[in-house]
Amino acid sequence: MKAIQQVKTFFQRLKSSNITDNLLPYQEQFNQILAQTNQLxxxxxxxxxxxxxxxxxxxxLAPSVDTYLVDLYALVIQAFIRTLSITPYAVQILAAIALSQRTVIEMQTGEGKTLVAVFPACLQAMSGKGVHVLTFNDYLARRDAMWTLPVYTFLGLSVGYIEEEHTLEEKRRAYHCEVTYTTAKQVGFDYLRSCMAYTLDEIVIRELHCAIVDEADALLIDEARNPLVLAANLEVAAIDLTQVARFVTHLQEQRDYLTDEYARNVYLTEWGSTQAEHYFRLQNLYDSEQHPLLTAINLALQAKALLHRDIDYIIEGDQIKLIDECTGRVVEDRKWPNGLQSAVEAKEGLPIQSEGRILNSISLQHLMACYEKVSGMTGTARQAAEEFAKTYGLGVTVIPTHKPYQRKDHPDRVYTHKTAKLQAILQEVDTIHRRGRPILIGTLTVRESEELQAHLQQHGITxxxxxxxxxEREAAIIEKAGMLSAVTIATNMAGRGTDIRLGGKEAIDRERIIALGGLHIIGTNRHESNRIDKQLKGRAGRQGDPGSTQFIISMEDDLMVKYNLKSLLPARYQQIRQEQALENTTVSKSIDQAQRIIEGQLHEMRQTLYRYSSFIETHRKIFLTQRQYVLFSNDNNLSPLQQGYILYQYDRLWSEYLTDIASIREGIFWERMAGREPLTEFYKKSDVLFQDLLSLLETTLTQMHTLPDEDLKIKRPSATWTYIVSDNPFERPLAGFLRRLAMLKF
Structure with a gap:
C-alpha cells in the first residue's frame, strides 16, 4: 500500500504550482517589444x-544579459522579417520570453519551437560565453542551424553545428561559435574528453554556460538514466564467448532453461546445468572458479531468449546497433553493459568488441547541472513537471496554440488478440486511404513496421x-508523408522533431487534404510513457490543421504482456477472445491507469538512480578540480614529464575507483537483507573508497620525486571510444508491482 500511495502522491503533485498557463507576467515586456519593433x-x-x-x-559588461531582453528581442523579430520573410506570432514571442527563464515551455507540434529558441539563444550569446541549443539528433542540429543561420548572421553572431563524424578541430570551431547546435550526448562525450586532456590543445569545449534543450522531456527524463561513458584499453575476454554461444544455441526452453513470468529473466534448469557440465567437461558448474563461465552462460541465455534482432537491435555490417525504445532510432555508440553486448555479438556470429575499461562517466542529469542556465521546450511537458522541478529546478509554462485546435482523438479500440488487431488496422487503413487522406502509422519495432508493410502491400496498398x-532517408520520407493518399509506417522516429506538412513541402493539394480531414494517425501500441503516445498524436493537427488519431491495440501487445495488464481488467474480460473490439470503457480506463502507474514507478526508479549517482558526481567534481589545477598550473617546479605523469595517475586512479564503485553497486541491495538501508550503506562505502583513493594518490605523487625520468614516461591509450550504457533491461520491478496491485483490486 505504501508504493500505491507514493504513486498517488506523485500524480497529485503534478497539479501543483510547477505548471502554469498564465502568460500575464510577460505581457508588459511583450508590449514593449512590439513597440520597439515598430520603431526599428x-x-x-x-x-x-x-x-x-x-x-x-x-x-x-552587464551583470545580466536579461537587462537587454526587450531591445534584443525586437531586433530578432526584425532579423526574421528581413532575412527569412517570417513575422513571429504573438504566442511565439511570449514563449520566447518564458524560455529566457528557468522553465520548460510546452508548445504543440508545428507551433515553431525552432524559431522560438533563437530569441533566448541570441540574448544569451550576447554575453560572449556561448549557448548550446541541444537537439534530438544530428540531423536536427544541422537542419536547425542552417535554417536559422541568416538571423544570427544579420545580428553579428556566429553559429555552428556538430555532427558525430566531425573532427576534433571542426568540433572546436563549432564550440567556439557564439551559438552551437548539437546533441546533449555529443556535448557530454566532448566534455568527458576535455576533462581528461593532457594539454590545453586537447580541450575542444568551452565552459558550459547556457543550454536550451529541445524535446526536453526526452532528454532530461527518458534519457537521463543512461550514463555517458568514455572507455579505452581493449580487453580480451578470458572465456571463449563464441563457444558459449554455440552451446546455448542448442538449449531448449522449459527443458534446459526457464524464463520468468514476464520474460525479463532467464536461468538454467538442473538439466541445463548438467548439459553445461558435460559440454565444457566440468565437475561442478557452480564451483567458485567456474564463476566467469557461469556468468558467460547466463549472459548468452539472455542474448538468446530475451533480446531479439529487429526489435531490440539491428545489425549493420559487423556491428550490433541498439534501438531506442522511446524513439525507434538506432542509438550510435550505445551498448549493453556488463558483458551482455559481447554475448549478443557472439550470438550473431560477429567479432567480439569489448566494452573495455571505463575511464570516465557522467549522467545527463549531472551534465545539465554543469550549465549556469538551462531551459527547455517540448510538446509534452506537463506530465513530467514534478521531475523537471525536483531534478532540474525547472518550472513548466504551457503556451497556447496560434490557431484553434482541431485535431480529433478517437478513443482506443482494444482487441483481445493480435490477429483481430491486425485485421482492424488493415480495414482502418483501407477505409481512410480510399478517401485520399494521408496516413501515418506508428509502430513499436522495426520488425512490426516491416511486417505491416508486407500485409498492406498484399492488400494492394503502397x-x-x-x-x-x-x-538516412528520414527527411525525404517525412517530406512526403503529408501528401494526398500517402501511407507511411514509422517507428517512434517520426514522433519527435518532425513536422509533417499537409501536401508536402510544396503544399500540393493542401486545401483538398484539409477538406478530407487532414492527416490521420494510427497507433498500433501503447508505450510505457503516455508522453510518447502524445508525441505520435502530435504529428497531426499542426497549426490549426484538421487531423485525427486512432490507437488500435490488443491485449497481446508487448506492454500488456510485459506488465500483465490483463490482470487489471474486470474478471469477465480476462479470458474472452473475440474478433470485435472490446466495448466496455473500463478496459481503456484500466490501461490508462496502468500506464500512469508505470510512469510513476519509472519516475521513482530515476530518482533512486539519481541519488546514487549524485554521490559519485560529488567525488568526480572534487577529483576533477584537483586535476584541472595541475593541467592549468604554470608551476616552473614541474617538468612536462612530471605533469603528464601526475595527470595520468589521476586518470588511472579514477578509472579504478569507477570499477570498484560498480562492484559496490552490484551487491548493495543485499544490505536490505541485513536490515540496513542500501543507499546509506552505499554512501558509507563509497566515501571510504574515495578517501582511500585520495590517500593512494598522495602516496603515488610523493613517490614521483624519487623516480627516474624513464619511469615517469606514461603510455596513454592509443584510442578511446564512447558509448551510452543502456539501463539494465532485466531489473525492472514494475511487473511484480502491477501484479500485487491487481491482487489488491486497486
Missing part, C-alpha cells in the same frame, strides 16, 4: 546591425517505411 522597422539593415553590435558590447534501417 523604419531603420535600415545597417542601422539595425550597428545597434546589435552596440548591444553586444554592453551585454558583455506504403513507405521509416525505421532504424532507413534513418
Amino acid at each position: 522597422s523604419l531603420q535600415s539593415d545597417a542601422e539595425l546591425q550597428a545597434l546589435a553590435l552596440s548591444l553586444k558590447s554592453k551585454a558583455k 506504403c513507405t517505411v521509416l525505421n532504424a534501417r532507413h534513418h
Whole structure:
C-alpha cells in the first residue's frame, strides 16, 4: 500500500504550482517589444546591425544579459522579417520570453519551437560565453542551424553545428561559435574528453554556460538514466564467448532453461546445468572458479531468449546497433553493459568488441547541472513537471496554440488478440486511404513496421517505411508523408522533431487534404510513457490543421504482456477472445491507469538512480578540480614529464575507483537483507573508497620525486571510444508491482 500511495502522491503533485498557463507576467515586456519593433522597422539593415553590435558590447559588461531582453528581442523579430520573410506570432514571442527563464515551455507540434529558441539563444550569446541549443539528433542540429543561420548572421553572431563524424578541430570551431547546435550526448562525450586532456590543445569545449534543450522531456527524463561513458584499453575476454554461444544455441526452453513470468529473466534448469557440465567437461558448474563461465552462460541465455534482432537491435555490417525504445532510432555508440553486448555479438556470429575499461562517466542529469542556465521546450511537458522541478529546478509554462485546435482523438479500440488487431488496422487503413487522406502509422519495432508493410502491400496498398534501417532517408520520407493518399509506417522516429506538412513541402493539394480531414494517425501500441503516445498524436493537427488519431491495440501487445495488464481488467474480460473490439470503457480506463502507474514507478526508479549517482558526481567534481589545477598550473617546479605523469595517475586512479564503485553497486541491495538501508550503506562505502583513493594518490605523487625520468614516461591509450550504457533491461520491478496491485483490486 505504501508504493500505491507514493504513486498517488506523485500524480497529485503534478497539479501543483510547477505548471502554469498564465502568460500575464510577460505581457508588459511583450508590449514593449512590439513597440520597439515598430520603431526599428523604419531603420535600415545597417542601422539595425550597428545597434546589435552596440548591444553586444554592453551585454558583455552587464551583470545580466536579461537587462537587454526587450531591445534584443525586437531586433530578432526584425532579423526574421528581413532575412527569412517570417513575422513571429504573438504566442511565439511570449514563449520566447518564458524560455529566457528557468522553465520548460510546452508548445504543440508545428507551433515553431525552432524559431522560438533563437530569441533566448541570441540574448544569451550576447554575453560572449556561448549557448548550446541541444537537439534530438544530428540531423536536427544541422537542419536547425542552417535554417536559422541568416538571423544570427544579420545580428553579428556566429553559429555552428556538430555532427558525430566531425573532427576534433571542426568540433572546436563549432564550440567556439557564439551559438552551437548539437546533441546533449555529443556535448557530454566532448566534455568527458576535455576533462581528461593532457594539454590545453586537447580541450575542444568551452565552459558550459547556457543550454536550451529541445524535446526536453526526452532528454532530461527518458534519457537521463543512461550514463555517458568514455572507455579505452581493449580487453580480451578470458572465456571463449563464441563457444558459449554455440552451446546455448542448442538449449531448449522449459527443458534446459526457464524464463520468468514476464520474460525479463532467464536461468538454467538442473538439466541445463548438467548439459553445461558435460559440454565444457566440468565437475561442478557452480564451483567458485567456474564463476566467469557461469556468468558467460547466463549472459548468452539472455542474448538468446530475451533480446531479439529487429526489435531490440539491428545489425549493420559487423556491428550490433541498439534501438531506442522511446524513439525507434538506432542509438550510435550505445551498448549493453556488463558483458551482455559481447554475448549478443557472439550470438550473431560477429567479432567480439569489448566494452573495455571505463575511464570516465557522467549522467545527463549531472551534465545539465554543469550549465549556469538551462531551459527547455517540448510538446509534452506537463506530465513530467514534478521531475523537471525536483531534478532540474525547472518550472513548466504551457503556451497556447496560434490557431484553434482541431485535431480529433478517437478513443482506443482494444482487441483481445493480435490477429483481430491486425485485421482492424488493415480495414482502418483501407477505409481512410480510399478517401485520399494521408496516413501515418506508428509502430513499436522495426520488425512490426516491416511486417505491416508486407500485409498492406498484399492488400494492394503502397506504403513507405521509416525505421532504424532507413534513418538516412528520414527527411525525404517525412517530406512526403503529408501528401494526398500517402501511407507511411514509422517507428517512434517520426514522433519527435518532425513536422509533417499537409501536401508536402510544396503544399500540393493542401486545401483538398484539409477538406478530407487532414492527416490521420494510427497507433498500433501503447508505450510505457503516455508522453510518447502524445508525441505520435502530435504529428497531426499542426497549426490549426484538421487531423485525427486512432490507437488500435490488443491485449497481446508487448506492454500488456510485459506488465500483465490483463490482470487489471474486470474478471469477465480476462479470458474472452473475440474478433470485435472490446466495448466496455473500463478496459481503456484500466490501461490508462496502468500506464500512469508505470510512469510513476519509472519516475521513482530515476530518482533512486539519481541519488546514487549524485554521490559519485560529488567525488568526480572534487577529483576533477584537483586535476584541472595541475593541467592549468604554470608551476616552473614541474617538468612536462612530471605533469603528464601526475595527470595520468589521476586518470588511472579514477578509472579504478569507477570499477570498484560498480562492484559496490552490484551487491548493495543485499544490505536490505541485513536490515540496513542500501543507499546509506552505499554512501558509507563509497566515501571510504574515495578517501582511500585520495590517500593512494598522495602516496603515488610523493613517490614521483624519487623516480627516474624513464619511469615517469606514461603510455596513454592509443584510442578511446564512447558509448551510452543502456539501463539494465532485466531489473525492472514494475511487473511484480502491477501484479500485487491487481491482487489488491486497486
